[in-house]
Amino acid sequence: MPELPEVETVKNAIAEAAEGGVLLSIWTSGQKMRWPIPKDIAEMLTHGKVIGLRRRGKYIIMEIAQNNNAQYAMIIHLGMSGSVRIYPEKLTGQSKKHDHLMMMVETNGKAKTLVLNDPRRFGGIQITPYGEDENHPLLKNMGIEPLGNELSADYMADAFEGKTAPVKSVLLDQRIIAGIGNIYASEALYLAKISPKRQAKNVSYTKLEALNESIRSVLAKAIEAGGTSLRDHVQPGGEIGYFAQQLNVYGREGEACPECAKPIKMIRQTGRASFYCSSCQR
Numbered sequence: 001m002p003e004l005p006e007v008e009t010v011k012n013a014i015a016e017a018a019e020g021g022v023l024l025s026i027w028t029s030g031q032k033m034r035w036p037i038p039k040d041i042a043e044m045l046t047h048g049k050v051i052g053l054r055r056r057g058k059y060i061i062m063e064i065a066q067n068n069n070a071q072y073a074m075i076i077h078l079g080m081s082g083s084v085r086i087y088p089e090k091l092t093g094q095s096k097k098h099d100h101l102m103m104m105v106e107t108n109g110k111a112k113t114l115v116l117n118d119p120r121r122f123g124g125i126q127i128t129p130y131g132e133d134e135n136h137p138l139l140k141n142m143g144i145e146p147l148g149n150e151l152s153a154d155y156m157a158d159a160f161e162g163k164t165a166p167v168k169s170v171l172l173d174q175r176i177i178a179g180i181g182n183i184y185a186s187e188a189l190y191l192a193k194i195s196p197k198r199q200a201k202n203v204s205y206t207k208l209e210a211l212n213e214s215i216r217s218v219l220a221k222a223i224e225a226g227g228t229s230l231r232d233h234v235q236p237g238g239e240i241g242y243f244a245q246q247l248n249v250y251g252r253e254g255e256a257c258p259e260c261a262k263p264i265k266m267i268r269q270t271g272r273a274s275f276y277c278s279s280c281q282r
Contacts (some may be wrong), residue, residue, distance in 0.1 A: 002078045004058060004146065004179030005222035010084050011060045013236035015053035017086045018114060021107030023048050023064065024090070029100040034079060034124035037100065041127060044072060050105065056133075057142050057178030063130055071130030075138060076116065079123030086236040087113040101125060142178040146215050151177065153208040160200035160208075167203050168196035168274050180215065184222065186250045186275045188214040195281040196274040197267070221246065249275040 002010070026042040038044070045064055051071075052063040062074040078084075090104050090111035101116040116123070128136045143159075144150040159176045160167070170176060171185040180188070189196050191214035194207050203211070225246065226235055244251075248258050253266040257277040266275050 001080050001181060002058065002082070002227070003181030003184055004055075005184070005219055005225075006227035007058050007060060007078065007179070008055055008223050009227040009235055010078070011053050011055045013086060014060065014062070014084060014114060017112050017236075018050045018062075018103075018105045018107065019053055021050050021105040021112075023050065024104040024106050024111060026104075027095070027102040029095070031100060031121065033100055033118060033121045034077065035126060037125050038127050041125070044070075044127060045074070048072070055179075056139055057145075057174055058181070059138065061133055065130075073128050073130045073133040073136075075126040075128065075133060075136060077123045077125075077138070079118055079120060081120045082116065082118040082123035084236045085115045085117060087115070089113065091115075141175050143174060143176040144178065146177050146180055147219060151212060151215065153205055153212050156203075156208045156211065157205060160203060163200040165200055166196055166269055167194060167198050167200045168272075169270050170200040172270075172272070177215075180219075182272050182274075183247070183250045184215075184218050187218045187248060190214075190249045190276060190281060191218060193281050195278070196269065196276050198282070249277065251275065 023045055026046055028037045028041060048064040048066045050062060051065050054061050058077065060076040062076065063071070064074060065071045091102070091113040095102060096117065098117050098119040099115050100118055100121070103114045105112055105114060126136065126138060133139060144155065160170060163170055168185055168189060171180050172182065186196065188211060192207060192210040194203060194211060249264050252264045253275060254263050256262070257264055257280060260277065260279045262277060262279045264275055265278055266273055
């Protein structure tokens with residue numbers, strides 16, 4: 001599943017292509033994704049102006065203003081295998097297999113096409129009035145953003161207090177910190193030298209300070225590199241993300257730890273694979 005850096009990469013590409021533009025037309029496949037695509041989405045949004053793009057956790061939010069002063073927020077989730085293609089022209093041909101949303105947008109007199117493709121249909125689209133999206137059921141219970149000022153050792157100390165679950169599982173809880181997924185949780189714990197098996201309540205304050213820094217560092221580097229390309233994820237322009245080449249532990253079971261050269265181990269935690277060095281991470 002695309003995680004925060006991948007979603008941020010897609011959001012930035014959509015913003016570059018569509019922000020300030022007018023939606024000329026909207027096509028949907030009529031197939032149900034995670035949720036049914038609103039049947040009146042074209043009626044609501046066609047001729048609207050894209051006034052902004054932002055990310056909340058693993059969701060992309062497109063802000064659209066209509067001529068009748070109505071404003072909407074389109075909430076986009078890429079699911080397990082969703083991707084966005086951006087074409088520098090207005091498409092006139094048929095959609096490709098697994099395309100579920102196609103939007104024609106005109107910016108500076110030039111038409112472009114944005115296409116949401118999702119083979120597994122675990123992603124989805126929701127429309128809500130602008131300004132009310134933070135109270136939408138998908139977003140209202142989300143935790144803090146890991147790259148914002150709210151993340152700190154103090155915040156994690158309070159959030160982890162009394163939690164007997166493994167720290168890796170707690171990092172994946174979107175109600176505590178929004179956007180961190182399996183890849184970057186494993187990488188951040190490795191850089192902070194914390195075992196993914198350690199109970200969250202038993203992570204020392206000094207380790208939490210290191211974890212705060214490692215979370216910020218690994219996410220920032222992944223965003224800069226264009227997101228990790230694993231399995232289905234590709235950037236909107238078709239490029240892959242290059243951060244996979246920089247991963248220290250994720251997906252490297254049996255390979256040498258970059259720090260101590262001992263074999264990297266893999267365990268299952270709540271159905272998810274955790275990769276770590278049993279020598280460096282305690």
